[in-house]
Amino acid sequence: MTLIRLNHYIAQAGIASRRAADTLIGQGRVKVDDKVVKAMGVKINPSTQKVSVLHEKSKVWKEIEEVKEKITYVFYKPRGYTTTLKGQRGEKTIAEFLPKNARLFPVGRLDKDSEGLLLLTNNGELALTLTHPRTHVEKTYHVWCRIPKEYTENAVESQLGRVRGGVKLDGIMTKPMRINIVGIKRGAVDLEITLTEGRNRQIRRVLGKINLEVTRLIRTKIGTLTLKEFNLQPGELYQLPADYTYE
Incomplete structure (x- = not known):
């Protein structure tokens, strides 16, 4: 019988971080086998117990x-595809590229007009690690912009x-x-x-403030993962090995 801490189990499912899971437990918002649990440090058996x-x-x-x-x-x-698994009628979503019946969710988002590197997983704890503001995981983008014709390189650099x-x-500083x-x-x-x-359309909105209009945006890197490393074409997937190390 393998026991796991309740807050860890909630984090693995991608519901909340371990600390936030403790808050949920303390608020009486977690049940184990249909009974509210408020005590900290409780361990469960995921194979036999319902949370x-x-x-x-x-x-x-x-x-x-x-x-x-x-x-x-x-x-x-x-x-041209939204980073959702269920879109509005007629909307193209990334779901059409995924294995059927796969219970996956995207780690972060790319807006409809953007393209490039995206992770899809069923590992909630990994998703929280890569997206939580406290971890400061870097994401890199190649961005093409239209600029006023009178802008020189020095003018662009100044902007x-x-x-x-x-x-x-x-109202909040990036x-x-x-x-x-x-x-x-x-x-x-x-x-x-x-x-x-990764705030909503952040790059487009920031550059728009200095009259740079984004015409194409590709995410090329998340942490140490790079698009070039996997040599993917638009719409292609690559399953990472189970022992892959994220940095």
Whole structure:
């Protein structure tokens, strides 16, 4: 019989971090075998016991399903597809590229107009590690922009200097970002941008503040994982080995 701490089990399922799971337990929002558990340090047997969590908004108890085999895919998300498994009628989603009946969810998001590296997994703890603000996992993007024709390289560099340290989006400052010019010609510039956060359409909105219009955006790197390493084409998947080490 293999026992696991209740907060660890909740984290593995991708519901919350271990610390946040402790908060859920303390609030009486976790049941084990239909009984509310508030004590810390409780251990369970996932093979024989049922764990449910009370959803804050819907006020519905949802049972956690045990993940028997942890699977993670590297995916090249094509442009024009939403990073969801169930979209609106007629909407193209990444679900059409995934194995049938696979219980996977995306780690982070890329907006519909963006493309590139995306992780898909059933490993909730991995997803939390890679997306939690406290871990500062870097994500790198190659970004093509349309710029005013009168902008010289010095002018572009000057404008980029205004946003590298962060700008306000929705009243909250973004974290500093690395932005390097890859190439420039009249009316266009290529950039490499590295972030440690992923707010909604962040790069497009930040660059828009300095009159740079994004025409193409590809995520090329997450942590140490690179798109080039796996030589993927848009829409292709690669399953990572079970012993793959994330840094």
